[in-house]
Amino acid sequence: MKAKALLFDMNGTMIDDMAYHAKAWYNILNDDLRAGLTYDEVKKEMYGKNDEVLVRIFGPSKFSLAEMTALSIEKEKRYQQEYLPFLKLIDGLKELLVVAKSQGVKLAIGSAAIPFNIDFVLDNLHIREYFPVIVSADDVAISKPHPETFTKAAELLGVAPEDCIVFEDAPKGVEAAQNAGMQSIVLTTMHEKEEFAQYSNVRGFIKDYTDPHLISLL
Template sequence: MSTSRSPSVIFDLDGTLVDSEPNYYEAGRRLLAQHGVPDFTWEHHTRFIGIGTRETLEILRGEYGIEAPVDELLAGKNRNYLELARASTEVFPEMRKFVELLHSKGVPMAVASGSSRAAIEVVMAGTGLDAFIPTVVSAEEVAQGKPEPDIFLDAARRLGTGPGDCVVLEDAPPGAAAAHAAGMRCIAIPYVPATADDPAFRAAELLFAGGQGEFTARAAYDWLVAQRVSPTDIRMTPRAD
């Protein structure tokens, strides 16, 4: 009897598991308006999808000449976002099916997100995803955010497995690049259709170029099963305390 098993799965959160980008956009728009920037558009926001909140605010602070410290801006955006997230956050339907299917099969899962831990916990609890994915890592907890691999490597460590035994689901090029930098395979589901041709997505082992409208739980699971690994192929790494 074969002892091979499916790889562990690490999910990005925003734009991959949940459609939180509208809330992040509105949180940022309100914040910038408070600091004298009245014309921050959705198009401007899409430039930063997949980049950590702190890194985004550092860039915007420079572009718009905002004098407030980054920590103050970060706290303000988080307050705005948490208010919006508590009111409404939607899980992509096929993603919920995928998570529930993986859970029923005993596949280890984690969330690795550029959001704050507070934001992650609010969204996970509010959507019920925390019942299926108890392991979460925030960009606040690692040295460098995406496209650096730190957050995915930390997620693998917490799952007690090696990078080569992990598959990452991502909606943005920086996240896909981070997955490959970590030595992990990637399922890419572009949130912004125009980014589907990005080299980071083209390098993905499985690409749903049409985004969430093309993604199905069954197709992703069937592909994942085909990636089964033997215990002899897994390099275990210590669990984090």
């Protein structure tokens, strides 16, 4: 491996769960909050911090911070309840983590998820030992596509941005990596290759971590 650090987005990148997030958001936004959005409109808006999603859809003055926090937790509870029976790492990822750690490649998570959700994944899948650095929604002022999520992870690992490779599944995440001066490998779990055409930092696309081209991309 040529990279000194691998940075992973979580949802849709480590676990293939974005459809469950979309369903939870769809129910919260339409059934609870009467936003009147289509499923595709919900998918388009569900990036970044949960409170940023609510502000984008309803404006900055609709909810108090306490109300947004409560809605965020309720959304994640619904997501976790639906997804728990199917929770697993994307194929090949565990093997990649083992090899990377054995070769001294540093690992971190850089996610717009709240700690409540990150803990759900790491503790149920017993993979916390691989990630000495975790940057969550609570650790940054502005989430992706702002680069802070990834630049902070690199800083905490002690690795220069140009020595990091970011695994992402979403255009806004790839944009964040590009803004941070980092190369990306894209998981095609939720978005098509064509949606990333505007970014110059994409080294390649993989369906999962068993892809035979993965090592050459690293």
